[in-house]
Amino acid sequence: MGALRERFWERPLADLNQSEWEALCDGCGRCCLHKVEYEDTGEIEETNVACTLLDCQTAKCSDYPNRKAKVPDCLRLTLKLVDRVPWLPDTCAYRRRAEDRPLPRWHYLVSGDREAVIAAGVSVAGRVISEDEAGPLEHHIVEWDDGEDDAA
Numbered sequence: 457m458g459a460l461r462e463r464f465w466e467r468p469l470a471d472l473n474q475s476e477w478e479a480l481c482d483g484c485g486r487c488c489l490h491k492v493e494y495e496d497t498g499e500i501e502e503t504n505v506a507c508t509l510l511d512c513q514t515a516k517c518s519d520y521p522n523r524k525a526k527v528p529d530c531l532r533l534t535l536k537l538v539d540r541v542p543w544l545p546d547t548c549a550y551r552r553r554a555e556d557r558p559l560p561r562w563h564y565l566v567s568g569d570r571e572a573v574i575a576a577g578v579s580v581a582g583r584v585i586s587e588d589e590a591g592p593l594e595h596h597i598v599e600w601d602d603g604e605d606d607a608a
């Protein structure tokens with residue numbers, strides 16, 4: 457896995473070891489929400505419907521080590537995939553670093569506060585419904601606010 461190096465999040469994504477890659481996630485939970493893609497236009501809309509494994513109150517995966525086995529289409533973000541996932545939010549740490557942008561001030565690696573992602577209004581914690589209860593996704597289309605671009 458590798459040790460976390462000082463200010464590793466300022467290094468290019470390609471330089472990160474596995475531990476650093478994992479630690480880069482801000483835990484917002486946005487990538488754990490269902491999207492609606494329209495076949496005719498290719499347009500993608502966001503919803504407030506969460507994967508069955510997401511704890512809707514904390515926005516944390518309830519079985520992170522086994523998520524791929526339980527939810528086969530769970531996105532496991534890799535260096536190659538970052539550029540190919542059009543719906544990653546603007547705030548996503550992987551997207552930002554892939555675009556050579558700094559992390560936002562509220563990111564826990566910068567602020568030292570894991571809860572700052574909630575205070576910034578970026579986390580989905582407490583704002584989503586599980587797919588087990590939601591019903592048709594089309595009834596849950598929302599626009600998530602990416603907040604201010606307050607880069608560190």
Ligand code: SF4
Nearest residue numbers: 481482484485487548
């Ligand atoms: S959108 Fe990016 S930063 Fe947020 S939980 Fe997903 S991978 Fe982590």
